[in-house]
Amino acid sequence: MFNLPVAEGAPYDSFANQHDEMCLPDTRTWLQCQVTDWAKKPDSKLIFLLNGMAGTGKSTIARTVAQSFDKKGLLGASFFFKRGEADSDNAKRFISTITRQLMTSNRELTSDISRVIEDDPDLSTKALSRQFDNFLFSHCSG
Numbered sequence: 603m604f605n606l607p608v609a610e611g612a613p614y615d616s617f618a619n620q621h622d623e624m625c626l627p628d629t630r631t632w633l634q635c636q637v638t639d640w641a642k643k644p645d646s647k648l649i650f651l652l653n654g655m656a657g658t659g660k661s662t663i664a665r666t667v668a669q670s671f672d673k674k675g676l677l678g679a680s681f682f683f684k685r686g687e688a689d690s691d692n693a694k695r696f697i698s699t700i701t702r703q704l705m706t707s708n709r710e711l712t713s714d715i716s717r718v719i720e721d722d723p724d725l726s727t728k729a730l731s732r733q734f735d736n737f738l739f740s741h742c743s744g
Contacts, residue, residue, distance in 0.1 A: 605719060607726055608699040609689035614668040614680040618687070625666040630659065637667045641676070679703035697733035698726040704738070714741050 611618030640650045671677035679700045684690045705712045
């Protein structure tokens with residue numbers, strides 16, 4: 603049904619990530635609240651930039667927020683890049699992985715995106731900008 607190549611280990615809750623750390627209880631709460639507030643406000647900027655030096659816990663915070671949103675039914679998709687992992691150390695399968703997760707979490711998108719795949723079965727091998735426009739932007743921007 604969802605004939606899209608995906609990076610199997612990229613979602614926060616993938617088998618490969620099951621032992622990755624989450625924030626300890628009552629830690630990083632201020633930052634987690636900032637991300638949650640940003641996500642819930644319709645007039646927020648489109649991108650929340652979580653930046654910092656390597657090893658400062660950015661991925662841990664992002665995983666914790668993703669898990670929290672997932673438990674509340676608010677997570678559409680997640681993708682964690684990992685250096686040295688075949689499918690998740692580059693963006694080649696980023697759009698198709700996100701698209702498949704969104705199709706699973708938002709059934710309204712399934713028929714539209716399935717038609718896109720039928721019309722262009724090789725779309726997932728095209729430039730990322732074309733994948734984004736055809737898989738996501740035209741269906742999620744309204």
